[in-house]
Amino acid sequence: MVERTYMRVRADMPPGHVRTPAYLRGKTGWVERTLGPFPNPEALAYRQPAEPHPVMRLRFTMAEVWGADAERPTDTIDAEIYAHWLEQAEPPYAP
Amino acid sequence: MPHDHHDHLSPSGHPYRVDDDHPLTYWQQMEIAVRELLIEKGVTTAAEIATQIDAMDARSPANGAAVVARAWIDPAFRADLLADGSAASQAMGFDVGPMKLIAVENTADIHNVIVCTLCSCYPRNLLGLPPDWYKSRAYRSRTVKEPRKVLAEFGVTLPDHMTVRVHDSTADMRYIVIPARPSGTEGWPAADLATLVTRDSMIGTGLAKLPDA
Secondary structure, rough: OOOOEEEEOOOOOOOOOOOOOHOOOEEEEEEEEEEEEEEEEEHHHHOOOOEEEEEEEEEEHHHHHHHHHOOOOOOOOEEEEEEHHHEEEOOOOOO | OOOOOOOOOOOOOEEEOOOOOOOOHHHHHHHHHHHHHHHOOOOOOOOOHHHHHHHHHHHOOHHHHHHHHHHHHOOHHHHHHHHHHHHHHHOOOOOOOOOOOEEEEOOOOEEEEEEEEOOOOOOHHHHOOOHHHHHHHHHHHHHHHHHHHHHHHOOOOEEEEEEEEEEEOOOEEEEEEOOOOOOOOOOOOOHHHOOOOOHHHOOOOOHHHHHHH
16 A cells, blocks of 8 residues: 555634635645645735645545544545645544 | 416416516626726727637537547546546647646546535536536535535435545646446447536536436
């Protein structure tokens, strides 16, 4: 089995045009693939010079995102998260 | 008696529906004002705007269906599409514009479904304009929370052994689902296969049609 790289989405709530869904902030997923770099939408939206960032497609389990409320804990959500929103993380559970 | 109250009923005997007239919203007025200014200042023309609207309206799920049908019969194209959706789609003449495309494939064990929780990101070059429900708060919030219940409401009940993969289209990528090819279609030409590929099957809220359906 290929080793997974786990990342945690920063749990911040800054104002502005942020394309990191609030329901995934603070959640840990593994890198499905790396994309980009793409210009930072938080600057682009205000016509500011937008630095390109890698974008990670992270895969989260429903168990990680919704806890005990998960409809099916092993189903998954993939989302594109800009690298400046991510921090290194340990696996959230035994793989 | 249905015809007793003439003031409230149409000649067909049904009540009149209230007209949906309301003043322009702030943003509708803003759009008209900006459009008229751009035309007045010679930045664009009414004809250019009409042409662009026609181009947008001309895109339909038939584009995506052609891509899926080819992926079903051409293993090299399928591999290209999964590896780089933008390039493969471009090679078939469907320009993806500045956005990039990821194709995800349904298998015997995996069912994919696409949502954009933040707004309404949608692969318009392949599927045309998104359906209204795709932009609704209910679809956007529920699909990431209870996808199986949402799918069941669309008539898609998945066997227990299957995993649901929800794709939240949060940033620069657009997504298309390659639905599973229905059995009983061996040897079909691409054009016939494409007739089985519905819009919803490429969003993941449906399955491809069966050959005899």
